[in-house]
Amino acid sequence: MSQISLSSQQLPVVLVLAGHDPSGGAGLTADSEAIAACGGWALTIPTALTVQNGDDVQRVLPCRGDDMRAMASVLDDFSVAAIKVGLIASLDALDAVVDIIQRYPGVPLVLDPVLKSGGGTELYTTELIDACRDRLLPLVDILTPNRYELACLAGDSWDNDTDRAVALLSLGCQAVLVTATDEPLPNTSSECVMHTLHTPDNGRQWHWPRLPDHFHGSGCTLAASLAVRLASGESLIQACEQAQSYTWQSLRHGWRPGDGQCFPRRLWRHSTHPFSME
């Protein structure tokens, strides 16, 4: 019999509850890739299938909550160390997401609210936003909205992003990392994008050189790489910083397959030549 033995190394496991995107730019395959690229292992439970390309979402097909629960129920071989939640497209799927999260008390939860497609299609109803705010936000360790999503979740009562973030913290969410790549464009005077972390105690800002073009999947990449860093035991500040760095590099090395949006290359380190890794 072979004398070769496998490593006994264990990997930080992230449970992903997210939509599936056939284009590979976003959704659960993107999350899985980002998590693997950052040294972790992804379990993925689809919350919805979608018909979409880089530019817009044509249809969303929510998965059945009971199917999602069944998928989660047989993964006990894995020690889940963080959870990342993305698109939730029905109240039935939200119920299942909440049930599944509650199987893992004390495990860090990253919520990337997916409210609108790149092409502008709304992916949430008011009823669903209200239900997420009431049932999901109090379980969240860190929320990663862009400015549009922040405004949707916080509602109309606030004048600025800090007040909106404080409003979400008051609902039980532990931290909010607001990304600002969706500032009104073109903004020729702005060569940087500023991302802001809000916590009850303090905050932190990071500035990143603005990249040209629009990307499909930047939010997923950020939230997934943040989750695997929390799974590995990094502090919140360090995890936020490293996840932004990884995401910026993935975008910087992105590619454009056609005339539409650009796509992150989450394994750009492999990319000088397709098969240079031999």
Next chain:
Amino acid sequence: MSQISLSSQQLPVVLVLAGHDPSGGAGLTADSEAIAACGGWALTIPTALTVQNGDDVQRVLPCRGDDMRAMASVLDDFSVAAIKVGLIASLDALDAVVDIIQRYPGVPLVLDPVLKSGGGTELYTTELIDACRDRLLPLVDILTPNRYELACLAGDSWDNDTDRAVALLSLGCQAVLVTATDEPLPNTSSECVMHTLHTPDNGRQWHWPRLPDHFHGSGCTLAASLAVRLASGESLIQACEQAQSYTWQSLRHGWRPGDGQCFPRRLWRHSTHPFSME
């Protein structure tokens, strides 16, 4: 505005039609990861969702053929250069797979027949095997069965694997790469696994050191990495050899999350420390 510009590099694109596996060991997330790790880009259309872990498949939920066709219809931004087909769990899904393949005439097609779970659950009916043989095999450039799958597809009329492979070639399939990791175990005298390529003109054999344990997702890893190499223009022989090498290394660096099967690490080059890549 930013002076940073993106690379104009184009990636070899593989269209994956396969099942989804929440454990990440096999299925479309595994395919996507292998394709990205080998320098390509994966588009993924789910043929089925599943309830499974590393050890067995509890339920298979076939996707609707019309949903699969709709997903494929909006991916025209991408120049598909190879197709990889995995699990097909219903006649409706098979119809859709055949329709989608026919959108891409002349594009190399790799079929990894998924007929049984690691735990022994049959995933095909006789009717479905017959339909795959009649409608899908004639479109296939290379089939990647293990010995069990080869016997199922070829039927009972043959005495040995070469005759079985020749029978499948006579149905219109262009090449058959038979993997033999599923030889009866324990076979203490066999320190090597032999994989055999059969083509109408000739053949080729490769021997690989046998690895301990059972793996979940080795077949997906092989077929996906073979597809991206064909997408990149490699010859059939070279693509088979490089894909086997990549797969063997992924298994060699595999890990075991619990007491059950082992899982390939398709990004093992990143793996000395989870975050050593910074």
